Amino acid sequence: MRLLVIVLLLAGGPLAAQVFPATDYPQGYFRNPLLFPISLSGNFGELRPNHYHMGLDLKTKAVENQLVHAAADGYIARIKIEPGGFGRAIYINHPNGFTTLYAHLNNFYPALEQWLKEQQYQQQSWKLELQLRPGQFPVKKGDFIAYSGNTGGSQAPHLHFEIRRTADDVNLNPLLFGFPLTDNVPPRLMRLSVYDRDKGIYEQSPRIFPVKAAGGNQHTSTPALITLSTPRVSFGIGAWDTHTGSSNLNGIFESVLYDNERPIVGFRMDVISYNDTRYLNAHIDYRTRAGGGPWLQQLFSLPGYINSIYGGDQNGIVDLSDGAVHNIRIDVKDADKNLSVLSFKVQYKAPASPAPATARGTGKQFYPLMLDGYEASDCEFYIGERCLYDSVFIRYSQSAASSPSVVSAVHSIGANYIPLQEAYLIRIRPGRTLSQEERLRTVMQWYAGAKKDVQKVEWQQEWAHARFRDFGSYQLVIDQTPPVIVPSGFNDGSDLSKASRIVFTVTDNLGKFKNVKTYLDGQWLRFTNDKGRTFIYQFDERCPRGAHELTITAEDEAGNSTTKTYRFTR
Numbered sequence: 362m363r364l365l366v367i368v369l370l371l372a373g374g375p376l377a378a379q380v381f382p383a384t385d386y387p388q389g390y391f392r393n394p395l396l397f398p399i400s401l402s403g404n405f406g407e408l409r410p411n412h413y414h415m416g417l418d419l420k421t422k423a424v425e426n427q428l429v430h431a432a433a434d435g436y437i438a439r440i441k442i443e444p445g446g447f448g449r450a451i452y453i454n455h456p457n458g459f460t461t462l463y464a465h466l467n468n469f470y471p472a473l474e475q476w477l478k479e480q481q482y483q484q485q486s487w488k489l490e491l492q493l494r495p496g497q498f499p500v501k502k503g504d505f506i507a508y509s510g511n512t513g514g515s516q517a518p519h520l521h522f523e524i525r526r527t528a529d530d531v532n533l534n535p536l537l538f539g540f541p542l543t544d545n546v547p548p549r550l551m552r553l554s555v556y557d558r559d560k561g562i563y564e565q566s567p568r569i570f571p572v573k574a575a576g577g578n579q580h581t582s583t584p585a586l587i588t589l590s591t592p593r594v595s596f597g598i599g600a601w602d603t604h605t606g607s608s609n610l611n612g613i614f615e616s617v618l619y620d621n622e623r624p625i626v627g628f629r630m631d632v633i634s635y636n637d638t639r640y641l642n643a644h645i646d647y648r649t650r651a652g653g654g655p656w657l658q659q660l661f662s663l664p665g666y667i668n669s670i671y672g673g674d675q676n677g678i679v680d681l682s683d684g685a686v687h688n689i690r691i692d693v694k695d696a697d698k699n700l701s702v703l704s705f706k707v708q709y710k711a712p713a714s715p716a717p718a719t720a721r722g723t724g725k726q727f728y729p730l731m732l733d734g735y736e737a738s739d740c741e742f743y744i745g746e747r748c749l750y751d752s753v754f755i756r757y758s759q760s761a762a763s764s765p766s767v768v769s770a771v772h773s774i775g776a777n778y779i780p781l782q783e784a785y786l787i788r789i790r791p792g793r794t795l796s797q798e799e800r801l802r803t804v805m806q807w808y809a810g811a812k813k814d815v816q817k818v819e820w821q822q823e824w825a826h827a828r829f830r831d832f833g834s835y836q837l838v839i840d841q842t843p844p845v846i847v848p849s850g851f852n853d854g855s856d857l858s859k860a861s862r863i864v865f866t867v868t869d870n871l872g873k874f875k876n877v878k879t880y881l882d883g884q885w886l887r888f889t890n891d892k893g894r895t896f897i898y899q900f901d902e903r904c905p906r907g908a909h910e911l912t913i914t915a916e917d918e919a920g921n922s923t924t925k926t927y928r929f930t931r
Contacts, residue, residue: 381615381629381672387457388539391432392502394463394522395419395509399542400607402519404696405534406630406670407612408645408656412638413630414612415532416462416523425467425518427509432461432522437498437506440469440477440491444890447521448513451506454495454527464521467510473498478887485885512891531634534614536696544604547699548613550580553691554597554646554657555589555707558678562663563648563753563779567597569657572703582705592682592709595661597646602695618660618677619690626660626677628670637668642780643750644670651778660691665729665750665782681709724756739790740772740835741824747783755779755832767836768792768803775832777809784828791825791837799839800825802919806871809833815840815871817918840919844869848927855929858906863888863898867915875920880912906931 393399403418421427431453438460439452447464451473454460468474476498481487500506511518524535536542554567568589570582596618601610617627628644643666646657661677662669669675681687691703727733727744734743735757744755759770768791789805804815805827818825818837825837849864851857867874877896879886881904888896898904908930916922 404611419520431500460525462523465515467508544697547701548602552599557591558593586706597657614696615694626673648778663750724754741788769837784830788826843921843923844915
């Protein structure tokens, strides 16, 4: 047994090389951007809702305002400020052709922070994306550039760090660049899934088998011999990785499947573009996950997955029609080449009597890489070439509206377990003639369970249209209710002489506002919007001691606006 383990370990490298090309990245060029040893809460390629994680999440000891340093010589090439996503982010271009990104930051270093503030006042916008000249803000390796934070879409204090190719802005796995991170822990294998490839991926539920340890880095399925009644199958795995001294469950780096020692297919988390990050939904078993099941990574590429992370025979089909026992091996590695191996046997046995014909899906069948549509009397939808990952039956139905503000039927399209790569077009005709004012205040609302969204519609004669990137139910709503401005700790006539800041939030009846403008004594005033609906102004030279008038205007997606004026003394 020990000899077999050694043989498998030695075989893994050259066989995997048949699936993936070799990579060569500079080692030791970039330093740890923090002053203490790296500990990861998230790694590159980790599975997240609707996207791959595109960098490393470096722990900051659960606090904000740790010092962040430039990973190498270069210049600050871009700054991005947004309420979600990265929050406050710095991009540094380096002379070796790579770019590093630092995100979820608090304040930048003083000179850069002051310049940013000036730009925001010039453009009268807190949200900005700025391109900088090469000589404008040069940095040396180790220079202090910002304080770590929890801004944007971050859920807890940490530093999000990325490495990209400067030429095409494609993300690379930072763990391949030789950062000092001790990792002697192989990936943890949890479960195996099996798929009938004579069926569409969204028309089936996989057979899932538990995985158990078999000594050393070896694992086997339960049972060790899996008998299948379908001759063409593919596999998926549930696996996690961690590193020495950490309990966080992170993503795996690589997996390769072998049939009787012949490499069939594999995937590797080394190079992913932001243009392709949503293709995670084609990599995972989306239907199982959408139904509350585990994360399963498919060892096969769906036909609509463009620029995929897979290598080898990407359809990943194992042909069992010979009736023989097939020895299947799945190697799973982390970026430090720690290896876990899952070995099991599969065999096809035809049913004693023909299985009853499986009912085909209802609705209209749509295909990836093809433009097609569906047209009813008062609803039409059109699915583009890059919307679907696999062929699927899409059902349509309609029901009566339940609210007087809803001016159309409720149109239900598809199912929540069918993912979309790109938004598709939906056209709805209202149930009555709308006035011009009503048309101006009409939005299309999507909902699926507790999730909701609205989009401003465009009109083409009597049809309203909008685009959404999720299936569900859609209706036209006349929204004539403006957003609500909620001051926090102040009101009209307040004495703020002892306060250090002004805070307010904005709410809307449909849950989405478009923009917020703030003016102090008639001049635009910068409020930060680092987290969703909260706006904060820290008192500075723009608001000297004395009496002032603050005007806040908020507008929603339908164009409704509200303005509030607050007089205060500082």
